[in-house]
Amino acid sequence: MTTKIWHPFTQHGLGEPIPQIAKAEGALLYTEAGREIIDAISSWWVQTHGHCNPKIVAAIQEQSARLDQIIFAGWTHEPAQQLAEGLSEFLPSGLDHIFFSDSGSTAVEVALKMALGFWHNEGHSRNRILVMDHSYHGDTIGAMSIGARGVFNNAYAPLLFDVGSIPFPEQGSEQATLDALTVFCADPDDPPAALIVEPLILGAGGMKVYSPDILAEMHRICAQHDVLFIADEVMTGWGRTGTVFASEQAGITPDIMCMAKGLTGGVIPLAVTAASAPIYDAHFSQDRAKTFFHSSSFTANPIACAAANANLQIWRDxxxxxxxxxxxxxxxxFADQLRQQHNISAVRQCGTILAFEIDDAGGNYMSALGPELLRFFTDHDVLLRPLGNVVYIMPPYCITDDQLFSVYKIIQEAIDHFA
Structure with missing residues (x-):
């Protein structure tokens, strides 16, 4: 019997074709047959400087010939030290303690454990995590628990822990979000441990956008009530929202920040959870029981750290x-053009991310329109992966005008086709 690949977020029972990519360069993917496909979503939001960036490739090649892997529990190496120091140029001031892991989901798990460990080591019973409706933070157990409940995780409900949820700050009803957060934070009988948010834009939850002012006010409310503030910048970091990190636009420094995806330019897995001094200090002790008990086999892999250092140098140079x-x-x-069309709604932009909805009775992730749109874009040599009836563009920063305008043209053809 031949073994078969089981692809993520793929219903193989539908028999949909799965293109095979042979090589990539810049914003382009190439099949074995020579088809040229424009990668308009940065290969699931990871690529920033483009595929096979020569500077990152060279750093990986050089490092792999020198030191490929070393245990990071009680040992260290120069690429990790260089990366930790280099991140200080880019992170909000005060996030001085760098904990490495290997994916966005694990960066979030680390953040949750840091927050709960902080209160435990400080001698306080604060266990409740607050989240925002429609959030998505990953597919591990903790990350699923703090994400929106629904089709993504219904089958795994017995594994998930309870959280407190505040409504997404829809335009015109932002005060309801702030009021709900205040009620949770001011609860004397069950004070929360932390609030975790995707700053400025929710990713898999539908590319829903809210303002920096609301982000800043949520941070202020948490600080007022000694509730830790966790910014999940796994998707929003490294320029996606227009600044290196979305938190910058609100002028805030989270207590804990998660990053991955663009950390290495989207070339190789690596994640960081950056923490403020109080979080670290709560775990710093002569008592071994207060150790932060988390690791993975490839924590701070030297090759991945070398790629991340090359990414930072690209940002500098x-x-x-x-x-x-x-x-x-x-x-x-292009958004101005979209707003003029009768079958398009909720056009929104956050930095390099542009999203809109094609009017559809389904109107959610499971909309039947989603697979049809995906097939249409693939047939027209563009990699776009709609969230149901929500179409979004999130290109690598190296995309040329010709490539970007080709993406817009195919999107317009899809709108006309499905109108």
Missing amino acids: EPVQQRIDHIIQCHSD
Whole structure:
């Protein structure tokens, strides 16, 4: 019997074709047959500088010939030390303690454990985590527990822990979100341990956007009531929202910040959970029982750290922000065109992310329109993966104007086709 690949988020029973990619460069993917496909979602939000960036590739090649892997529990190496020091140039001031892991989900798990460990080691019984409706933080147990409940995790409900949920701050009803957060935070009988949010834009929850002012106010309420604030910047980090980190736009420093995806330029898995001094200090002790008990076999893998260091150097040396700003302007112009169309609604933009909804009775992730759109885009040599009837663009920053305008053109053809 031949073994078969089981692909993520793929219903193999539908028999949908799965293209095989042979190579990639910049914003382009190539099949074995030579088809050229524009990667308009950065291969699931990870690529920032483009596929096979020569500087990152060179760093990986050089490091793999010197030191490929070493236990990180009680040992260290230069690429990790260089990366920890380099991150201080980019992180909000005060996030001085760097904990490495290997994916966005695990970065979130680490953040939750840090928050609960903080209160436990401080001698307080504070266990409740607060979340925002429609959130998505990953597919491990803790990350699923703090994400929106529904089709993604119904089958695993017995594994998940309870959380407190505040409504998403829809435009015009933001005060309801802030009021709900205040009620949770001010509860003297069950004070929360932490609030975790995706800053400015929710990813898999539908690319829902809210303002920096609301993010800042949520942070203020948490600080007022000594509730830890966790920013999940796994998707929003490294320029996606227009600044290196979305938290910058609200002028806040979270107590804990999660990052992955673009940390290595999207080339190789690596994640960081950055913590403030009080979080670290609560675990710093002569008492071994207060140790932060978390690790994975490939924590701070030297090759991955070398890729991340090359990514930081690209941000230092190249006009990355100009590339981002140009995409933002192009998206803005296209958004104006979308708003003029009768079958399009909820056009929204957050930095280099542009999203809109094609009017559809289903109107959610399980909408039948989603697979049809996916097939249409694939047939027209564009990698776009709609969230139900929500179409979004999140390109790598190296995308050319010709490539980006081709994406817009195919999207317009899809709108006309499904109108």
